[in-house]
Amino acid sequence: MVTASTTVTRAALQNAERVLRQWHSDTSSHGGGSGGSSRPSSRSSTRSATSQAQSDTSAASLRLWEGPNVNVDAYLQALDSIQSVIDTCESGRYGGSSSEAAEMLHRAKWFAAAARPWLEQGFWYVLKAHSKPLEPEAVYQAATKSRTGGSSGGGSVGGRGSKGGSDGGPYLMQPQAALQVREVARRMVQAGLGQTCLETYRAVRRQALDRTLEQLAAGQFRPEDMGGVRWEALEERVKAWMQFARLAVRVVLLAERRLCDSVFQGQGNLSEMCFHEVAASAVRFIFAFAEAFALDKRLPERLFSMLDLFEIMSSIQGDFNAACKGDGPCTSLRDDFGLVVTRLGVAISAILSEFENGIERDSSDIPATATIHGLTRYVVNYLILLYEYRDSLTRLLKKGDDAAAGKIHKLVASKKKGGGSGRDGSGRDVGRRESSLGTPSTSSGSELSGSGEGSETEDSESEEEEARRREQARREAREGFRGKGVPEYEVLAVKVVWKLQVLEGNLQGKARQYRDPAQGEVFLLNNIHYMARKVKESDLRVVVGDDWVRRQAALVRQHASEYLRFCFSRLTYTLRVDPSTQLHKSTLKEKFKAFNLVLEEIHRDQTRWLVNPGPLRDELRLAVKQRVLAPYTDFYLAYKHVMESSRHPGKYLRHDPVEVNEMILDLFVGYQGH
Incomplete structure (x- = not known):
């Protein structure tokens, strides 16, 4: 019985066969095989023809994709018709006889099999022809457009050269080409060629993506070159890498993911799988520099560059997660990103800890003039600069070093368990590395340095006692400054204040090295006044609070009083007289x-x-005058006439009050003569 659906099915198959025979015969006439134009009459001939079709040269099959786009559309529509006939016959919905249905199914499957090599070659051809690396200028233009009015992101699926898409991102592929790739990919998945589709897409797009990033990096960020680069040059590379990372994530990776989502739209998690395959090596390339920097020497001068890297990683994390979205294989890419951020955090915490230890251990020479020590200038200015990173530091300090180290251990362990090489395949302990802290030289050429390694034979009880002492001091600092500064920076305030206290403790030890206690007091008031003034004049005051500034001012006054006591008590003692007794000239x-x-x-x-x-x-001079000049003036005027009547009065009246005042004004000028 012939039904309307039977007639439609027959017509659909005949039309599809005609289109496919025409395309295959066209390619055969240009050097391809001869099996595409005639229809087989048996299953044995089907196997032979299929084998012949699959062995056609790529040059012949590629001819199919060089014609007008409408012909490609007709070819794909013919494949859809073939698939529809297969579904109809296999489901029993064909209205003709069973033998006729079997024959139609046989013909449809033959043509479907014969078309597979053309599908594979077509997918590769269109993808390869339109997968050119982005020039750096195109990436810069896309980033500029995004900042000046285009929407954020960067993943248009069409376009040419350096022009951008409607979403503000760069074109990765011409719109019509992207549509063709999508349509061919869909037919490949339907034909059971999903794995081949993934492998082809990975090979072509990964090459384009890797080349794009290599051109953008311009060979600046090879981790293996880091050891032999001077710090100034390395600092410039850090700044350049920050710009590179922004562009690589916000423009390039986002564009790549959007292209991938467009090509594999409606194909389940194939989009995520393909993006992971394409971008895995690119992600390692992008962040290798930051990771190597985090694992390199942990020197105090590197802290601010380390914080810059931490902040840029934090700022691009949202865009990176958007590019690497999904609960499948892209999870590992997000884990890799998080591992780099964590390693930077651990390195920052380690530098801060070593910086503190270096302050405590510093044994540089004391200045002969009792002026401000180079260590004081270095530490205070270092801490003031830290304020610029207050938000990042607060987040890091709240997490705690132990949590960060634990996360690293977990991530590295999971990578080893899964057989992945990660980015630390050498087996290095990434949680703890030797470091060296250095400050600029003081006037005596000293350095603040230390490896942070204690002696293995050090008495354990002494270590425990030292740990208890330090923890008690930290607790006192925390309680003493709770609520005095801005509340959200309390954890940072505790760290900063504690380091200032460690500095003050070191300065007190240096002050005891002066043979004259009065000079030690001048040294302390000089340095503590500098600390208080610099903090008061900077934004760091917001963190530590006004109470700390007031306490430092009180300490300055205290050391000034001690200076006056040590220095001028002996001087004023020479002027003391007992008013009840008669002073002899010899006593005067x-x-x-x-x-x-x-x-x-x-x-x-x-x-x-x-x-x-x-x-x-x-x-300070005024205080000296008040302590000395007034009593000396009284004494001088009271007994001047007695001395003038003696022989050689100038021997005793060597300095009148005016001259004493001038001598006081000479103090503290740092005179270097003999």
């Missing part, structure tokens, strides 16, 4: 001689001490 002579001797010694020594010009030096 001894008092004037003693005063002159001590005053001249103070003048000789303390003109070499240096307190920088400004309010501190003025206030």
